[in-house]
Amino acid sequence: MTSASKSATSKQTDREPTEIEALLPFHAAGTLNLRDARRVDEALASDPDLARQYAVIQDEYAETILLNESLGAPSSRAMQKLFAAIDAEPARKGASFNPVMRIAGFFSSLSPRTLAFAGVASALLVLLQAGVIGTVLVKDRKGGNFQTAAFPAQSTSGTFGLLRFTPDAKADEITQLLNTYNASIVSGPKAGMFRVQFGDKALSKEDAAQLMTRLQAEKIVSLVVSAD
Amino acid sequence: MSATHATSDEVLIGRIAQGDRLAMQVLYGRHHVRVFRFSLRLVRNESIAEDLISEVFLDVWRQAGKFEGRSAVSTWLLAITRFKALSALRKRKDAELDDEAAAAIEDTSDNPEVSVAKKDTSNALRNCLTALSPEHREIVDLVYYHEKSVEEVAEIVGIPENTVKTRLFYARKKLAELLKAAGIERGWP
Numbered sequence: 001m002t003s004a005s006k007s008a009t010s011k012q013t014d015r016e017p018t019e020i021e022a023l024l025p026f027h028a029a030g031t032l033n034l035r036d037a038r039r040v041d042e043a044l045a046s047d048p049d050l051a052r053q054y055a056v057i058q059d060e061y062a063e064t065i066l067l068n069e070s071l072g073a074p075s076s077r078a079m080q081k082l083f084a085a086i087d088a089e090p091a092r093k094g095a096s097f098n099p100v101m102r103i104a105g106f107f108s109s110l111s112p113r114t115l116a117f118a119g120v121a122s123a124l125l126v127l128l129q130a131g132v133i134g135t136v137l138v139k140d141r142k143g144g145n146f147q148t149a150a151f152p153a154q155s156t157s158g159t160f161g162l163l164r165f166t167p168d169a170k171a172d173e174i175t176q177l178l179n180t181y182n183a184s185i186v187s188g189p190k191a192g193m194f195r196v197q198f199g200d201k202a203l204s205k206e207d208a209a210q211l212m213t214r215l216q217a218e219k220i221v222s223l224v225v226s227a228d
Numbered sequence: 229m230s231a232t233h234a235t236s237d238e239v240l241i242g243r244i245a246q247g248d249r250l251a252m253q254v255l256y257g258r259h260h261v262r263v264f265r266f267s268l269r270l271v272r273n274e275s276i277a278e279d280l281i282s283e284v285f286l287d288v289w290r291q292a293g294k295f296e297g298r299s300a301v302s303t304w305l306l307a308i309t310r311f312k313a314l315s316a317l318r319k320r321k322d323a324e325l326d327d328e329a330a331a332a333i334e335d336t337s338d339n340p341e342v343s344v345a346k347k348d349t350s351n352a353l354r355n356c357l358t359a360l361s362p363e364h365r366e367i368v369d370l371v372y373y374h375e376k377s378v379e380e381v382a383e384i385v386g387i388p389e390n391t392v393k394t395r396l397f398y399a400r401k402k403l404a405e406l407l408k409a410a411g412i413e414r415g416w417p
Contacts, residue, residue: 016394016397017393017394017397021397022393022394022396022397023393025371025372025396025400026371026377026378028372029371029372029375030375031371031375031376031377031378031380032377052415056414056415057400059353060353060357060368060372060400060403061372063350063353063354063357064357064368064369064372064373065372065373066350066354067354067357067358067373068265068269068369068373070354071264071265071268071269073260073261073264074260074261074264074274074277074278074281075278077278078260078264078278078279078281078282079256079260079282081279081282082256082281082282082285082286083249083252085282085286086249086252086286086289089289089290091247092246092247223350228261
């Protein structure tokens with residue numbers, strides 16, 4: 001019997017979690033390393049009790065996100081207070097222990113002659129690389145059209161929401177709903193929720209709340225909340 | 229948080245260490261909502277949580293030069309927030325805290341019993357998440373909402389990694405008990 005099986009069959013209330021059981025919440029949040037994630041997946045596939053527990057955890061995960069998203073955002077007072085305090089701080093002397101600054105410091109400490117040699121060597125290396133890349137590209141483009149696989153850049157403005165569709169929602173119904181609301185799915189699903197952008201400008205709090213109410217009334221929407 | 233994002237954050241910290249206000253604005257814009265929500269869940273008072281944001285980012289302004297990049301910037305921010313929130317809590321009297329905590333639970337939405345009457349498991353679950361102890365709330369939030377790994381939570385809270393796992397297990401157990409008391413049996417585990 002695996003440790004996971006032992007955990008799932010045990011009915012003791014005051015007990016320590018088994019190793020796999022303790023990893024389940026982190027698996028739901030996607031923060032496990034590859035090795036642990038694989039171990040959990042294998043245990044879930046072979047242990048129905050553990051899988052049931054995982055389903056409960058996924059609900060907790062989704063509701064924790066919704067709870068936090070419902071807390072709203074701070075007022076601009078916090079930012080004003082911060083920058084007033086920063087203005088009152090003494091001027092910086094420029095000393096820094098940051099690694100990035102250390103590297104910058106290292107280069108600035110080199111003599112002009114050393115820097116010049118390093119510069120020439122770098123330029124030659126770049127030219128050599130450009131030649132190799134150019135050769136490979138010319139070779140690969142024989143008769144073919146080059147096409148980028150990148151998506152258009154996502155707009156950061158707009159009104160956002162977290163949306164869960166009903167399990168029986170059909171693809172064409174989802175497409176129609178997105179068209180009706182001038183919406184697009186930005187990311188997800190994560191714990192069954194999609195992050196959706198509505199339009200390209202941010203609505204007022206009241207308008208956004210009205211939009212969420214209208215969406216919530218849609219047949220294929222199981223749950224929707226405003227998001228930042 | 230993506231690796232690209234984390235790298236950009238580190239560059240911002242480097243610029244902040246040099247006194248770059250614009251970098252500070254960008255970092256603030258990127259993280260202040262999560263910092264606010266984390267502190268609000270700990271102190272349960274919007275005004276105090278807002279004050280904490282400026283204190284946290286002022287610390288970042290002052291300490292940016294000492295940031296060594298051993299952890300993600302967001303992890304560093306949450307660790308500072310936690311420290312500041314606990315200090316703020318300690319300054320308040322226990323009785324005052326209890327009253328406010330009770331008020332916060334009631335104000336947020338319906339209590340668990342009412343939610344059950346509405347047959348709304350989702351609401352009841354959220355109310356029970358709110359009713360957890362501060363220690364349990366923070367571990368649940370850090371893992372589920374802030375999506376921090378075992379190692380990162382250990383660093384933020386200042387406890388061993390195994391304690392992170394067992395504390396979350398017991399937080400979930402408490403959640404199941406609260407739901408059961410509200411009439412929702414989900415089985416444990």
